[in-house]
Amino acid sequence: MTEISLAILGAGTFGLSTALAWRKTHPSARISLIDVKPSPLVRTEVNANNIIPASEDVGKIIRAAYASPEYAQLASEALEIWHSESPYRDYFHQSGWVVANELTEAEISITEGNPIGRERYEEAFPASSLDDGYVITEDTEPGWVEASKCLEAVLRVAMDQGIEYVSGEAVGLLWQESRCTGIKMRDGKEISAENIVLAMGPWTPGFLQKCGVAASIPCEVAGVTAVSVKLDENEYRTYKDMPILMIPGAGEIMPPDRNRIIKINNTTAFYAPDISSLKISTQENPYFEENMAMLRKFLPALSSVPVVVRRHCFDMVTTPAQDFVISAIPELEHLFVAAGGSFHGWKFLPNIGRYVVKMIEGTLHPPWTELWRIGGTPSEHPIHLEVMPRGSHATVDFRRRRVYCQPGNNNSPTINLTSFDHKSRLPRPGPSSHDVTSLAVFTMPHITRRLYTTATSSSPTSAISIASQFLATSQSLPPLKHTQLLDANQLHLLSATLSRPIPLPQGGTPLPACYHLAYFTPSQREQDLGRDGSDTTFNPPRPFTRRMWAGGELEWVAGKEKGLKIGQRVTETTRLVKAEGKRTRAGEEMVVVGVEKELENEFGVAVVDRRNWIFRPEIIVSKEPAHKPVEVPFPHGKYTREFTQTPVSLFRFSALTFNGHKIHYDKEWCRQIEGHRDIVVHGPLNLINMVDLWRDFNGGEVLPRKVTYRATSPLYGGEKYRIVMDEEKGKVTDVKIVDSYGQIGMVGQIESV
Ligand SMILES: Cc1cc2nc3c(=O)[nH]c(=O)nc-3n(C[C@H](O)[C@H](O)[C@H](O)COP(=O)(O)OP(=O)(O)OC[C@H]3O[C@@H](n4cnc5c(N)ncnc54)[C@H](O)[C@@H]3O)c2cc1C
Structure with missing residues (x-):
């Protein structure tokens, strides 16, 4: 330093x-x-x-x-x-x-x-x-x-x-x-x-x-x-x-x-x-x-x-x-x-x-x-409700309280006083006319609930300006480096989680394509995670804090001989390469953040993993859970494999990847806050399963040259879905994941060497 x-x-x-x-x-x-x-x-x-x-x-x-x-x-x-x-x-x-x-x-x-x-x-x-x-x-x-x-x-x-x-x-x-x-x-x-x-x-x-x-x-x-x-x-x-x-x-x-x-x-x-x-x-x-x-x-x-x-x-x-x-x-x-x-x-x-x-x-x-920051977005929760001088040249007498204002300053905002339900300790909706004093006291679960259920926040700043400021700040910082041993136990446990059990691997065992996703896990303390439990290392500023895994591409640049193997000390270098303000078709603003990860072993860079996350505005008003659509038959394909992820399999994958994001294990959060009908299957888990299917029909230990993929819709725990893979054409195999309702959850292309 x-x-x-x-x-x-x-x-x-x-x-x-x-x-x-x-x-x-x-x-x-x-x-x-x-x-x-x-x-x-x-x-x-x-x-x-x-x-x-x-x-x-x-x-x-x-x-x-x-x-x-x-x-x-x-x-x-x-x-x-x-x-x-x-x-x-x-x-x-x-x-x-x-x-x-x-x-x-x-x-x-x-x-x-x-x-x-x-x-x-x-x-x-x-x-x-x-x-x-x-x-x-x-x-x-x-x-x-x-x-x-x-x-x-x-x-x-x-x-x-x-x-x-x-x-x-x-x-x-x-x-x-x-x-x-x-x-x-x-x-x-x-x-x-x-x-x-x-x-x-x-x-x-x-x-x-x-x-x-x-x-x-x-x-x-x-x-x-x-x-x-x-x-x-x-x-x-x-x-x-x-x-x-x-x-x-x-x-x-x-x-x-x-x-x-x-x-x-x-x-x-x-x-x-x-x-x-x-x-x-x-x-x-x-x-x-x-x-x-x-x-x-x-x-x-x-x-x-x-x-x-x-x-x-x-x-x-x-x-x-x-x-x-x-x-x-x-x-x-x-x-x-x-x-x-x-x-x-x-x-x-x-x-x-x-x-x-x-x-x-x-x-x-x-x-x-x-x-x-000077000119930043204030907290939604005033700390004391009575300390602010209000109005200009005014002497305000709230009951027994006097508030004097600095002459000439008429910018002091009026604070809407919120009243609280004494029994539940939750705010009652709407402003109250009476003056309240001192400290608002809640227990943490109630705080979370309030944050996600009442619409009191100020209007979000534009996604484009937030994204460009965020990009400038992030790119002025050095890349994040993280060195770790590719240990056998993690591969052993991941294989068990994927229901592809293997004996405890020996040193030198090649790491299957995409299995590096269970290494280099985030390591934030709980209090530094987002309100939804997600890692915030690459979060843009509020309100764009609701992360979704959008897609990316991976390249195995070193090939199989010099590729990642159990027992190697590998360094992951992560750079933020993109932050763009965008709008969804429905008009909602979002920030798309792209990071590039290079995984380097003793031979040099072995894998380049570029991934994109979408950050939507945090939820102010909770969403109604979506209903299950009507089931339709699965599409056919040259190769198919079906999955139904249980809460246990999703929990085990979250644990292995040290992923606290509540959408993968907290059904109440999913249904009552985010409007999902059930817990959501992890994007990386879908990616691994997709590439495993390709491996299984291409000789097992084979590495692809490149994989590109895009998550298009959530897949849910307890619901059957099918991976459908076409015949390889010109070294490229198209793959998709389709749920029981005809919705495509992920699309990908796998390019062989
Ligand atoms: C009456 C009262 C009760 C409070 N009660 C609580 C409480 O119970 N709990 C709580 O958590 N907080 C409480 N607070 C708030 C807390 O005291 C303050 O928020 C905090 O102390 C502010 O610290 P500071 O370092 O910003 O400023 P200050 O404590 O004001 O320190 C600023 C320093 O700058 C120095 N300085 C200023 N100008 C110059 C200069 N030109 N040259 C050299 N030195 C200079 C001053 O001498 C001073 O030491 C209370 C505040 C007040 C006024």
Whole structure:
């Protein structure tokens, strides 16, 4: 790995995480982390001066429950680290949370846990009582982290790893034409680096403006007020194990930290300050009285504890879904942004940097690229529904909530609030008129269901432009290389799966034509697979994520002697050679992606395998399962062979090829989501069976020179189909697969040597 230097402006959540992730991939690169905050080696008390960015805090909530599957996945990954890795786990407390919701049960838009009674509430919050009007729920999974303390510990780890911490205010950027080459500091110092990341939280848009960068990031800067109070020893003992208390429509009361400090957030007042000012976070708190009233109401025993901090703290919020901005800056080189924490970014301290690094290196995959790039497609699931300033010059009063807007900005979209079925935890269709607060919580299966059953997505971007951008990005990357042993066991198992059992093959046994399809299997982690379980290594950006195997051609360029054999170490090199936006006859847009794979043994390239996949838009509205057509007699041919694939044979083929695509084994998914009448037979399995029939009538171990094939219609498990093969004419044999209803599933031509 080349040692590419990196300068990161902002040592908050995003900046620090990025520095550590860059160190992992570039062990001896020069990394500078720049912040106006003093170095942890000299500061004694965080927040001692007026510089109090969002990352610095008494406590932050850590939760994995998100309505958006992308953020749910990201948060689960982070949570795992919060539980297991030092120093993160040393500051994390799995306290759970209790939600006191003023809405009636029927009205409750969000279920943040299981309903609990007054008794449990009073046990969790001693010496408190609650009016009858509240519905109370509890979830034990979330927790909180001692934010500033943890940030400081992580910063020390970074410095131990040789990351240079530069304390000072950045005032500009250095340029060589459109290439950003460094950062200019107020004291005149210049810090140059190969890549520059702006991770300045809410200061980012103002800084870019100041530097004369024309690109604008669609975002708002919004704020939350907080008060911290200090308990005495007795009070601390009483409340130290309390869960987080969430009061939708009002705010949160955090458990006390080890300094006996309780923080009360008031989430009813968001406004956009002057983004050009550095003092975005201030120690003023215009809603101080409201914060204190909340404490008096919910924890009356603490009514007169001394106040130690008043804050008004800001974050950069993107519109309309509070996605992060992790992106290159258009038309400028080597300049990137990682910001837009949108009041939920802190929990990703352990892992967000990995994604920033991938973005810089051009290896970040969808959906992240699309969610986070400047001008990308926002998530369908707003993270918090109340943080966005709405309208221009407007002061909106939703019940008890005030939302102030930055003057002059009338681009803030209105968020359609969706109401949720309390029992099923599923959204009710259609927008609701009432204001809802805080967090939408679903379990993962419901998330999937919702994604595939409601039509709320924004209109897809054109397939042609997505395809050309995707092609340009993919072709700028090096080809994927994968070396493996052609092991005997895999061939043995594949033969058994095809009902052509053989004894365990010896080294040197030739690999039958197309059997390489069971080697070089994809190796993505489950969380990186598509929602339909498919491998996403070559997926174009959303919405074109529904993959189908369309066809291709294979050439055995080295012939039989120098061909692939058991026991060889073979390298597969894969290049993306094509991405084209197209339309089906019915007018549906799609992206056709072509890859070329070369399989190379000790003699050189033995097989070239070019294959095409069609990527259709992801399913927004589930399709009705198709009915079985009327059976018709099979066509005749010179050679024929019939198959009925069982769920077991398809499962075994999926397992052998490490293929998680649900269409091959999940009948419910096939019928209820994708509109297939049953599980779908794998394209490669059909190809192998077709070529096997040809082999069987051409002397067994023979290799063809070339095979071309096209999948024309799905073939289904449990349904009989027939391979029909003609007589060879001029070295070419036509083959097709026809189902019991007269539908052609695949056509191919096999050319002999
Ligand atoms: C009140 C509040 C409560 C929140 N609660 C939670 C929660 O419970 N859970 C959760 O997950 N998230 C929460 N968040 C969100 C989370 O805190 C933020 O999303 C996250 O910390 C943002 O990190 P950042 O690195 O983008 O920005 P910041 O933390 O703002 O860091 C930016 C850094 O850039 C530096 N900087 C800016 N300009 C310059 C300059 N010119 N020169 C040098 N340095 C500069 C600043 O000093 C700062 O350190 C909350 C946010 C707020 C405001």
